[in-house]
Amino acid sequence: MDKDKKWIYYLGLIAVSIIWGANFGVSRSAMETFDPILFSFLRFGPAVPFFFLILLIKEGSVGLPWKAVLQLALIGLIGVTGLEIAVMYSIKYTTLANASLLNVAPWPIFAALFAPLFVKEKFTRRLGVGGAAAIVGVSFIILGGAEGLNLSSDHMTGNLLAFGISIVGALFNLACMPLMKRYSSLRVSAWFIMFGSLFMLPFTAGSWGKVDWSELQTGHYTAIVYNVLICTVFAFVVWNASMFKIGAARANFFRYVVPAAAVVAGLIFFDEGITAWQIIGALFMAAGLVWISTEKKQPVQAG
Template sequence: MPSRPAATFPLIAVLGWGATFPVLASALSRVDALNLSVARYLPATAVFVVLLLLREGRAGLRTGGRLGEVVTLGIVGFAGFNVLANLALGHAAPQQVALFVATSPLLTQLVRWARDGVRPRPALLALSLVALVGVGLVITRGRLDGLGQFGVGGLMMLLGVIGWAVYTHGAGRFAQWSPLRYTTLTALTGTAAMLAVSVAADLVGWQHAPAAADLVAVAPQLVYAVLAGSVIAVLAWNTGVRRLGAANAALFMNLVPVTTFAVQIARGYRPGGVELVGAGLTIAALVAANLVTRTRPAVVPVATRGHAAPAGTAVTDRVAVTDPVAVVAR
């Protein structure tokens, strides 16, 4: 059983992420979704760049001839997920959006099936179906005439989570890089894409550049989203993955919608019985799916056969994970 100190790290991460959805939803009343994404990730990416320079120097910023892959993953995963999540929050409640995020481990397995030909176990596919039924109960509140609520927000979030699954799967192809390097370089390209799209949207009138007063009004939300929802959460998550292994750490992702529901209830939201049943069904299915897919850590990742793993890294589930908190402490 994982030790309590080790389990603390992914717990910090998922609590931070679960509370981020209601926080960002409250900021959307003053700042448009694209501009909010840029305002969040420009400072967060700057922090990652500084950490990478301190750890690996300028060499860490080189793509090693893999610029195309980095740009693609940065746009599809990093930018795609975060922009679509913010847009979805304009059409769906935070607790609904969070449930879609909790399906990311399952979707990652499906992406692996599509790209690597590694077929998931039948039990995983069955549990995926159960999880989606649970999401449907929450969004529709058990009423057939509520199916229309899937609409634009649900589609955006589903596409965003698929993009994140592609991004997560892509990390296995960069096992010779430290996770801090992979995160930083994809964050740079993803943030650049977000900035370009946001500026274009402002110019054509799809959204409006926030006034200084708007940014001041949402400053508390931005501070939380940058520090707790981005920097601290990512560092804590990577540390937890290193100490627990990817399979054990992934179980904590199921607490994201629980946290979001708790925050919403604290803010006065009162979920109905069908919603609670749906949320419980989804979470139970996802926990079971993670248990089904749990594997032993691999000694040598497939993506780097013939290459030694970087010093100071541990290889778990085909992804090399460096402890970024230890890096900061050095």
């Protein structure tokens, strides 16, 4: 990989993580109006035509062989429908801090462990050291907040669900990699998001009538547009393209920027404080990610 282009992909991963983290602030008020699953559908469903339009303009066609279509239907069911609903319920049955830590922190570890099952990526010493520093950093960021870690048995269901999300999410990312090798990250993204949206639609059946659509304000529409165009269309195109070039194991450690961006969003949108532990954690995380991204030899990938 060209050294100059490598930095573009790392910047892409960081930018998307900031976008996803900021979305906690953008969407929090909208979630008071919309059922969480309905809001998830409003994020992914309207994005589908944009994906296929971009795909048609860029690549001249949108089709896939039936075998790949069936694979992406399963990936969409698990990686979009299943994960999005699971995230909502994990937050419902445990604290936000617990859900964030157990969802975010183990995800890159599982991606690194499972990577050899899908692609030929080397787990290097630099990745291990940088990843460990980033894990310490993201733990400080999440646990340094007001809630902290709550190990009460009352939260066990949500804790286990959040931990399961990190395993399934890592497998979801890795399952896309061989398909991206044969087709393109854009084509793969368009199809699995389409299927994920279709499978999610039945779960919204009882939610549409609960929304007073005539009372929606500019902020609600802004949140939906931000989720559709920025958090989904732009973010998935950039993330998957960058992940394919950098490698899934390495790229997923950049998910640790998400909770850091969420903390900053909380400060900007809701005047929430930032603690010294969170600042220390951000420094640890940044050091770990810089250490990972400056490795000269990139892992070899194969379909």
